[in-house]
Amino acid sequence: MVGAVSIGSDSAAIVIDDLTLGYQRHPAVHHVDCRIETGSLTALIGPNGAGKTTLLRGLAGELAPFTGQITSNSAGKTAFLPQMHNIDFAIPLSVEEAVAMGLWQRIGIEKGIGKHERQMIADALQAVKLRPGDRRQLGELSGGVLQRVLFARMMLRDADVILLDEPFQSVDERTTSDLLDVVVRWHEEGKTVIVSLHDLDLVRTRFPQAMLLARELLCHGPAAKIATVANLERARGMCAGFDEKAKVCEHKSKMPGFAENPNERASGVSSPSLYGN
Ligand SMILES: Nc1ncnc2c1ncn2[C@@H]1O[C@H](COP(=O)(O)OP(=O)(O)OP(=O)(O)O)[C@@H](O)[C@H]1O
Numbered sequence: 054m055v056g057a058v059s060i061g062s063d064s065a066a067i068v069i070d071d072l073t074l075g076y077q078r079h080p081a082v083h084h085v086d087c088r089i090e091t092g093s094l095t096a097l098i099g100p101n102g103a104g105k106t107t108l109l110r111g112l113a114g115e116l117a118p119f120t121g122q123i124t125s126n127s128a129g130k131t132a133f134l135p136q137m138h139n140i141d142f143a144i145p146l147s148v149e150e151a152v153a154m155g156l157w158q159r160i161g162i163e164k165g166i167g168k169h170e171r172q173m174i175a176d177a178l179q180a181v182k183l184r185p186g187d188r189r190q191l192g193e194l195s196g197g198v199l200q201r202v203l204f205a206r207m208m209l210r211d212a213d214v215i216l217l218d219e220p221f222q223s224v225d226e227r228t229t230s231d232l233l234d235v236v237v238r239w240h241e242e243g244k245t246v247i248v249s250l251h252d253l254d255l256v257r258t259r260f261p262q263a264m265l266l267a268r269e270l271l272c273h274g275p276a277a278k279i280a281t282v283a284n285l286e287r288a289r290g291m292c293a294g295f296d297e298k299a300k301v302c303e304h305k306s307k308m309p310g311f312a313e314n315p316n317e318r319a320s321g322v323s324s325p326s327l328y329g330n
């Protein structure tokens with residue numbers, strides 16, 4: 054995680070403290086406080102424009118904070134799968150070669166791929182239900198197959214923290230189900246995983262934790278409690294009222310609706326502003 058500070062023996066993989074992120078000096082998501090526990094699986098939800106991508110980009114080190122900081126466990130290597138891929142299809146690359154690139158950080162670009170590495174690549178391809186030795190060019194693939202390739206490449210990066218931005222957008226049910234199996238596998242391996250998505254049923258049934266964003270963190274806790282249509286509607290209303298051209302406010306206590314009384318945070322649900330149930 055670029056620019057993150059180590060938190061040593063803390064059980065959290067990531068601690069976010071009064072974090073404001075944005076573009077051209079205007080905040081897009083502001084004054085976020087939360088702890089992401091090591092090994093947790095969290096759905097990041099909120100309406101379009103709520104700031105999910107912005108927050109994930111901040112966690113990935115792509116955006117520098119306007120205020121606050123992100124503190125990470127020192128062991129934490131972070132892998133980020135963006136909402137929009139930035140693959141240059143003009144560069145000829147086969148499925149297998151693209152997946153093998155996931156090993157570069159681990160073995161270095163200089164070191165050749167040996168028998169052990171070939172097996173790792175084959176295993177990753179099998180985990181996403183693609184054939185080992187697949188020589189198809191990336192430019193020929195459907196969106197769903199390309200997403201399988203990108204997941205297989207993530208597997209080989211061996212990161213401790215995995216950030217996925219709408220990975221199930223425009224893929225069919227079968228692909229979603231296969232890729233969710235990979236997410237669950239990462240969770241079982243003890244990785245810390247944050248996934249942004251819009252499917253509330255999927256969030257309630259497959260994710261233990263959820264964070265609801267509406268330009269600020271509205272609540273963080275058990276997904277079954279948080280991922281409701283009513284909460285999303287209220288989040289949508291808050292996003293609609295957000296001033297795109299606002300200046301950075303100095304402190305979260307200046308935010309409209311901010312509950313300063315910590316007793317308003319209900320058990321199991323960290324609720325910095327609303328939804329204290
Ligand atoms: N590169 C950028 N430059 C300027 N503003 C941006 C940029 N990226 C996002 N924004 C703005 O930041 C705000 C939050 O956008 P963001 O993409 O983080 O939301 P989101 O929750 O990921 O939405 P979606 O569900 O549509 O993906 C929006 O007002 C958006 O217009």
Ligand SMILES: [Mg+2]
Binds near residue numbers: 105136
């Ligand atoms: Mg987004």
